[in-house]
Amino acid sequence: MRRRLLLLLPLVCFVLLGGFLYQGLSIDPAERESALMERPFPAFRLATLSDPERILDESLLEGEVTLVNVWGEWCPTCKQEMPQLLELAERGVRLVGIDYKDSREKGREFLQGFGNPFEVNLFDPEGDLGFDLGVYGAPESFLVDADGVIRYHHTGYISPQDVERVILPEVAKWRD
Amino acid sequence: MARLIRAVVLLALLWPALAQAAIEVRDFEDPVMRERFASLTATLRCPKCQNQAIGDSDSPIAGDMRKRVYAQLQAGRSDKEIVDFMVRRFGDYVLYNPRLEGRTLLLWGLPVALVLGGGLLVAWLVRTRRRASSRRLNDEERARLDALLAREDDR
Structure with a gap:
């Protein structure tokens, strides 16, 4: 009898392996947690988009929970995301933008065309700050707490549902 | 063209x-x-x-x-x-x-564990088979063997 059961071993192995591989099919490989989670926002010194003379650093993010959004005029999804960011700003969330790998003209054009929910926009033409944030596409958003620590990371598009279901609860969570 | x-x-x-x-x-x-x-x-x-x-x-x-x-x-x-x-x-x-650390122990360790486990399994199988084939015959088996051999001789 025991020997008989042993014959089922390959089937058991197959089912286990099959189950393991099957659940892998539903995993989105693009969805990965940022390596910067729970770490301080990287140091930077960048001029703002509107004023090349005004240089800001990471102390900008201290004192209040802030949603940092990486965008660029070249990024079509960023245009679709703007209404949601405008809504977040209207509902009292502090937003800081990073104009990523863009030119000043194009960046300003973008804000004129699609609205400006940002308190300030950092101008990052070489993508240096983006690189330090581990950004490899846009849009991407980072929620930074009042101590300047990254608490939440959103890869890609913030949908209208995400505003209610994810972003606002996360902001409320880190405000306390 | x-x-x-x-x-x-x-x-x-x-x-x-x-x-x-x-x-x-x-x-x-x-x-x-x-x-x-x-x-x-x-x-x-x-x-x-x-x-x-x-x-x-x-x-x-x-x-x-x-x-x-x-x-x-x-x-x-x-x-x-x-x-x-x-x-x-x-x-x-x-x-x-991938680096060898706590989280990746399974990743690096599993192939080694499988090879070792497989080797042990083969060793165990070989030993049990060998013991089974070299086991002494009991009286009944001996008698049957003798009968069979005797039949061979008669031919």
Whole structure:
């Protein structure tokens, strides 16, 4: 009898392996947690988009929970995301933008065309700050707490549902 | 027609060169440095692409990463420092060669465990088979064997 059961071993192995591989099919490989989670926002010194003379650093993010959004005029999804960011700003969330790998003209054009929910926009033409944030596409958003620590990371598009279901609860969570 | 075929053949021959053009060429005075650059860009994975080393990818982020690898090599950083620099920003995803640590113990240990387990299983099977075949016959078996052998002899 025991020997008989042993014959089922390959089937058991197959089912286990099959189950393991099957659940892998539903995993989105693009969805990965940022390596910067729970770490301080990287140091930077960048001029703002509107004023090349005004240089800001990471102390900008201290004192209040802030949603940092990486965008660029070249990024079509960023245009679709703007209404949601405008809504977040209207509902009292502090937003800081990073104009990523863009030119000043194009960046300003973008804000004129699609609205400006940002308190300030950092101008990052070489993508240096983006690189330090581990950004490899846009849009991407980072929620930074009042101590300047990254608490939440959103890869890609913030949908209208995400505003209610994810972003606002996360902001409320880190405000306390 | 012949001209068209010739053009197509020429294009096909040139294709690899055209495809390569997306990835820049870098000069190294030191051949060791060139080797290190080649090996680093072959073992770091492009975070944007699903399965391509940064040395093979023409995505912008792979270009940025190559640029940093090159600059840091020139600045005298060690391979480990450069890899750590990338992992701090993009996570373990960029490692084609995962590190041996607590979380990756299963990944590295499982093949070794399977080989050892398989070896033990084979050893056990061989031993039990050998014991079974060399076991002494009991009286009944002996009698049956003798009868069979006797029948052989009669023929």
